Amino acid sequence: MKAPVRVTVTGPAGQIGYATLFRIASGAMFGPDQPVFLTLLERANPTSAAALKGVMMELSDCAFPLLAGMRAVQDPVEAFRDCEVALLIGARPRGPGMERADLLEANAAIFRQQGQALNVAASRNVKVLVVGNPCNTNAWIAMKNAPDLDPKCFSAMLRLDQNRAMSQFAEKTGAPVASIEHMAVWGNHSPAMVPDITFATVEGKAAPSLVDDEWVKNDFMPTVAKRGSAIIAARGASSAASAGSAAIDHIHDWFCGSEGRWVTMGVPSDGSYGVPEGMVFGFPCIVKEDGSYEIVKGLELTEDTKARIAKNVAELQGEQQAVAAFIPN
Numbered sequence: 001m002k003a004p005v006r007v008t009v010t011g012p013a014g015q016i017g018y019a020t021l022f023r024i025a026s027g028a029m030f031g032p033d034q035p036v037f038l039t040l041l042e043r044a045n046p047t048s049a050a051a052l053k054g055v056m057m058e059l060s061d062c063a064f065p066l067l068a069g070m071r072a073v074q075d076p077v078e079a080f081r082d083c084e085v086a087l088l089i090g091a092r093p094r095g096p097g098m099e100r101a102d103l104l105e106a107n108a109a110i111f112r113q114q115g116q117a118l119n120v121a122a123s124r125n126v127k128v129l130v131v132g133n134p135c136n137t138n139a140w141i142a143m144k145n146a147p148d149l150d151p152k153c154f155s156a157m158l159r160l161d162q163n164r165a166m167s168q169f170a171e172k173t174g175a176p177v178a179s180i181e182h183m184a185v186w187g188n189h190s191p192a193m194v195p196d197i198t199f200a201t202v203e204g205k206a207a208p209s210l211v212d213d214e215w216v217k218n219d220f221m222p223t224v225a226k227r228g229s230a231i232i233a234a235r236g237a238s239s240a241a242s243a244g245s246a247a248i249d250h251i252h253d254w255f256c257g258s259e260g261r262w263v264t265m266g267v268p269s270d271g272s273y274g275v276p277e278g279m280v281f282g283f284p285c286i287v288k289e290d291g292s293y294e295i296v297k298g299l300e301l302t303e304d305t306k307a308r309i310a311k312n313v314a315e316l317q318g319e320q321q322a323v324a325a326f327i328p329n
């Protein structure tokens with residue numbers, strides 16, 4: 001039997017927490033022979049604590065063979081002690097009529113504190129996935145507050161955007177989702193993001209040859225980019241099951257390797273494609289079997305994609321300025 005992977009999840013009593021924990025414990029994240037130990041960090045108020053207690057009762061009632069143990073912890077340093085994988089979900093979600101910018105300040109303090117705690121206590125190889133929005137900038141805040149950890153420990157979730165892009169393309173062409181490769185989404189997890197089919201293939205055929213440009217620009221790209229808002233409008237609450245599923249996909253491929261497939265991850269830029277070094281940005285990545293990843297390099301981007309990437313850089317620079325007070329000198 002393998003040693004359990006130590007996983008810390010924040011916001012476990014929320015919607016995404018509820019949609020994710022049972023799948024982690026069932027083996028969907030790390031595979032069918034890999035036990036997990038869950039540490040759950042919730043807000044300390046009585047309502048959240050009671051809700052978390054109920055979630056833990058249900059986890060226990062599932063009698064998952066791979067769940068080696070679990071604990072609820074209220075102190076962030078204790079919660080991240082020796083953790084190997086951290087899912088930072090806990091944050092305020094956007095409600096109807098709210099813009100993402102409204103969340104910036106509300107959530108920045110959480111990610112400063114959690115970055116500091118990870119810096120002190122987590123495994124030096126921890127894999128951190130920030131789901132809480134605005135996720136690129138929150139991941140950047142956590143990374144900047146954890147100077148003793150490799151910046152490559154930190155990532156933001158754009159996998160939901162990749163999954164949405166693949167699904168939209170599959171629906172349009174009638175191709176199975178599994179036949180689509182090299183779909184990319186560049187930039188910020190915001191309506192400015194750049195879903196990009198330029199390099200995608202479907203059963204080996206070039207994706208751009210299967211659809212017309214008008215559909216790509218006027219339908220596919222805005223549908224993917226604004227899907228979060230469309231779900232809020234339809235459900236009255238932000239996406240949860242699909243967000244949890246994307247978090248499982250992101251960590252699965254980061255932990256186990258992507259077997260040569262491109263996976264979109266929000267990661268600190270190494271300066272590729274004109275994105276300033278250190279900015280947490282959606283890039284197509286390939287993850288090796290040992291869990292190290294590389295941004296896919298040397299792609300010939302269209303002029304349109306370059307211009308859209310520049311717009312995302314400017315948007316993220318604006319977000320970084322807005323949270324400057326949360327970054328240590």
Ligand code: NAD
Pocket residue numbers: 010011012013014015016017041042043048089090091092093094110130131132133134135157158160161189238239240243
């Ligand atoms: P939710 O309100 O249902 O749950 C959030 C949970 O986090 C609550 O239980 C709350 O008590 C907890 N929490 C808040 N502050 C905390 C803290 N400091 N420490 C620990 N726990 C804390 O929200 P949700 O629907 O689960 O969404 C969570 C976040 O994920 C939101 O910011 C949302 O916008 C974001 N999100 C991101 C994506 C993405 O693709 N990146 C997709 C969907 C949602």
Ligand code: LMR
Pocket residue numbers: 093094133160189227228229231238239243
């Ligand atoms: C999503 O993409 O579904 C979430 O990020 C929700 C949001 O606020 O857009």
